[in-house]
Amino acid sequence: MTTLTSRERVRRAVRREPTDCVAAMPYMYDIAAATAGIPLKQFYTDPQAMVRAQLTLHALVGQDVIAIGADNFYIAEGFGCETTRSNDEVPSLVKPPLTSLADVYELEVPDPQSDGRMPVMLEGLRLARQAVGDDVALRSPGTGPFALASYLIGTQQWLMEVAMAEAGMEEGNEDAIHHALTLATEALIRFGKACWDAGADILHCGDSLASCNVISPRTFERYSFPYLQQIFRAWKAHGVTCSILHICGNSTNVLDLYAATGADLVEIDHAVDLRVAKARIGGKVGLVGNVDTVTELLQGTPETVRASAQRCIDQAGVGGGFLLGSGCIVPRYAPLANVRAMVEVAHSRPYPAG
Template structure:
């Protein structure tokens, strides 16, 4: 059984030859350690863009190629692309300080070279007037080269999975904080709705283009919860967010593309809502707040599950034995009768030990065989 058949059998709730394994948003630092090739930083655009003729798509293409090669070398069963690494043709970020820039959607990010990460800190939409003046790109302007290159590299042997965000993370990051968006929903609902509508129109247009390229799985990637529960009340989610997500899921289903919902945190209060939106799978079932075996028992006949090897402690700091035990815990909890993909509990971020990723895959192959 090749990688694609194995992975898609699990997606379609069937039993493959062994538990598929992959990783979420593998940080390019792991590709550097595995391949010996240096990833590019956004800081290259600050210092060398004019001389080299580079834009953000040069950075994204270079890093995506390294990540794809590393995923194949690690033995993953799928290749994954993220829509947040897709930019307008010729786009360069607007630096407002040496390590701080505004992206094409009006979100402010800070680069931390010492820990090799870039993180969100603010947004430019401080008022309805700012929203009036905000100029985000047309989805038709976004380069899909990293997706097309990854499809070519997959070569029919690997499924192509693509993250496509919806209407939660983008609006609150553009607004400058989730607290601001929540207050807007109560105090200025028309303003909040306009911002959400703007992001939805962009994301739906981008999703349609991504589907046209030829993907096997869409990952709707907006977080909805933290460790205590949903970040918005279920009432607000049902009124302002779920209808948009349902439309995006429906767009995928109209092209026979399955959808996996990603969200960290405690999703128990809204799991039935999420399933009613039409999703096919769930990631990551965060291990500190959700029980993988319980979710499998209650929902495992309705959705496939992907997760949930702990990337908060075990993968960054754990020993080889701890990683192997964690992999076996996940397989024991959720692999019975298929419909399970072994992966991380959020992402393979820069603080994860690369050698622990190797161990994770090895143990999945050793322990995850289905008996016939």
């Protein structure tokens, strides 16, 4: 087979069609800023700087997918969240728009073309598409409904509200919780459609607060799963052909629910046995993962990363429907030689025969 472009390699891998080699998509945001020497604050507020940083990183690593994004709060800011602005760290929540969840009915869904930093991300996608043409796949940013709803009142208060409602306590406000989730879901649907129209190949939905390291499988099924289904269903109706669900932590107990969300790909964290994920849901949904971002990519060596990448491909690559990934965000100061080693392993190997 002739050498494919990265974009075509990814598309074929998702469709389980023959490719020239394994597709590689380490998940990288602010490591691009560090690599290009661009101040972090400029990286997450200036789309031209963001794209320049990602192109610099891509030239050195050669991955098949460039991820546009920086943090979790670009949509939340459109709801009125106040966040930090620093060259030391990506934005974090300073002040949510609500002090009482009962006031959630006063909020309106933000416009992705004008509110928060959503326009920054959309312009980043447009500029990146212009720069890479048809050669490289682009992954959009995108929060998840459970996480985004939590930013409206603050994460700790949100988790307390959910716990009280689930326990049936009088203080619980089930209706307000679901209204917040409905607002977040609609915001994500609109933002995802705008990302697709701006040139994304893979729409990202990352709901890491819904991790089973944070909430129970029962809570996930009740307060995250149905809203994830709505998002992926609406994106598909818009013509989206590839979407990815990203939730950190050990998701072994809810893998079947992940596969039932309607996402085309599920990103598997290093905490999950990739062999188990392949056996459980690999026939239903594509898998991405799961080189350890800390033990291997940050603290390891090219040799240990290569061994880990080989192991991931052996465990989940049979029959295709797999992209070698990092499972979570690659740390800002991970050695580029380690990330490059991961990509080199993928590009030197075909998918294992079944």
